Amino acid sequence: MSTDILCADYRGMYQSAAGRLCSALRDVPALCASSLRQQPHHSPVKRRALSPPVPGSLVSLGCCHGLAGWIGDGPAKAVPSQGTAAPSAPTGGATGTAARSASRSGCSMGNSTSRLYSALAKTLGSTAAIAQHQEYLEESEHEQSDPLDPKDLLEECQVALQGRPARLNREFVSRRNDFSSSNSFRVMQWNILAQALGEGKDNFIKCPMEALKWEERKYLILEEILIYRPDVLCLQEVDHYFDTFQPILSRLGYQCTFLAKPWSPCLDVEHNNGPDGCALFFLQDRFQLVSSAKLRLSARTLKTNQVAIAEILQCNETGRLLCFVVTHLKARTGWERFRLAQGTDLLRNLESITQGAKIPLVVCGDFNAEPTEEVYKRFASSSLNLNSAYKVLSDDGETEPPYTTWKIRPTGESCNTLDYIWYSQHALKVNSALSLLTEEQIGPNRLPSFNYPSDHLSLVCNFSFNMDPDRLL
Structure with missing residues (x-):
């Protein structure tokens, strides 16, 4: 079968x-x-x-x-x-x-x-x-279809987490001389750490297994989503879509789409909850779906295990179209050329889907690639005119954060920038971005932990439409 x-x-x-x-x-x-x-x-x-x-x-x-x-x-x-x-x-x-x-x-x-x-x-x-x-x-x-009250759900998450340490505080950093826009929207990108991988394969040697138990970790994930309440939510490593995220987020007003990896590593773990994959959610009172594409990424002519979802949405407030994308490229060192091929294939698909960038893009993903890698450079120089939103946190506006993931495995400590929110800089502007946790907040045992449910930090950005979208074309 x-x-x-x-x-x-x-x-x-x-x-x-x-x-x-x-x-x-x-x-x-x-x-x-x-x-x-x-x-x-x-x-x-x-x-x-x-x-x-x-x-x-x-x-x-x-x-x-x-x-x-x-x-x-x-x-x-x-x-x-x-x-x-x-x-x-x-x-x-x-x-x-x-x-x-x-x-x-x-x-x-x-x-x-x-x-x-x-x-x-x-x-x-x-x-x-x-x-x-x-x-x-x-x-x-x-x-x-019965709706849930997000305030009630957040309170119940906090009840379930009373035995855990207090939340780690993060603030939004605004662009200089930026003013909030009435047509702004919020996007959240997050690799939430597949439950089967966290408990069964990833081997975070400084993280106690009690911190990874789904019975409480799911509340930390939901709390993070409910605190920031994104209009569009992009997740990777989702292996509890059908029994957790789809039933709950749909009742919070989100339309939900999921695409599993063809050969998910979660299936190698005993008592798994099914394959992991990418998921895209958007609030239906902000956007309506125009079209949806589920992509299996290729490396040249070879179909790979990595996937992407691309959905064109229409903003209910302005009537403008936007294409939102979620993806997760191949992990591990030694696969740089493979990731480049996957990224190139994704860009080629997006060129067609957006009619040559006539429809603005927001691409969220765990690229498993540092800014020095060729796949990052390919996105930064593509004809789609993309820029990385989290550069807004740097003093010069041109530098990526020092890390978006920080973990300790038997092979050593890894502190890398792998996660990005790319956007069409001719049509959109970044109003603000959520700051990252500091090294002191993360602590010596790194991520995940009792405080934080994933080895990747969530990225959250507030965007608005440029008044003159053709100016930078």
Whole structure:
């Protein structure tokens, strides 16, 4: 059976599970997705002590953790999730190593959701196995459409994270002499770290396994998204799309698109939650979808394992078109020419999709390439007239940040700039960008940690349209 067919079957299974989640959450107060726009963007706040969750809420069900019962063992009773208590601060060295060893020997990677997915991968060809879960394929669209209040969801995330250290504060840095624009929009780029890779393959030797458990790490990821409330969200290494991000973000007013890697390394991990891939989300009260393209990147004539999503959206406020792209290029040293070929193929596709840059572009991705690499230079010099948004943080406006990822593995410490938000500089301008965490905030054990859920930092930019978009063409 082909990967595409498998993914299609998995999609149906998990979308039905999303319906179960929505049904269980009907008691959560509803709020139209437009509230995301009505609330002003603000700086992150420290977590505070909050009242216990009410029955029927996301936290009382363990949020997505409660979904495990729906998918793995049939409909479950809505009972409060006991969860796991996390240490108040990260530990490293021998303590972290011991915790990791104990956790690996005594705890499976996931919940019953992961176990079901693993079983499906082996028995999907069996009609009996499909019939067993047929009831989950009959959920109505109505059950999946009830909106969530983002303020309530953020508060519930903070309840779930009370045992963890306070949030690490980051501020927006504005361009000199820049004034906020009424037609601005916010874009967030983030490699969130696939759960299967974080627990099973990446081997962050200074990060305790307790910090990586999905039961709490998912709340850190959702909290980061809810704090900054992007109009367009681009994620890489998403392996909990159907049971977490699609059901929750769709109820926050986002339209969601996902594309899995054909040969995801997550599938090599026991009790995985399916393949990882790229995902693109946009607020439907800000944009409407015009067209969507799912790309499998090529290296010359060879189809590769890396993918991209490119969607043309129309701004509801101005009527102008924008093309948003999310991608994730091949990792590791020694693959520089391969990444260059992938990047060249992506640029060639975008040239066609945007009609030769007539439609402005925002390209988000983990390029796995430093600014010195040829693929970076190819993007910077392409006919699409792209510039890197995070240069705005530098004094000269021409220099990339010193790092967007910082981790420690058995092979040593890696501090690199690999993540970018490219934009059409003739049509768009960067109003502000979210500052990066300092070395002191990140700490000696680096990322991920109890404070931060990924080994990559999120990039967040506020853009607006140039008044004279043809001026720089």
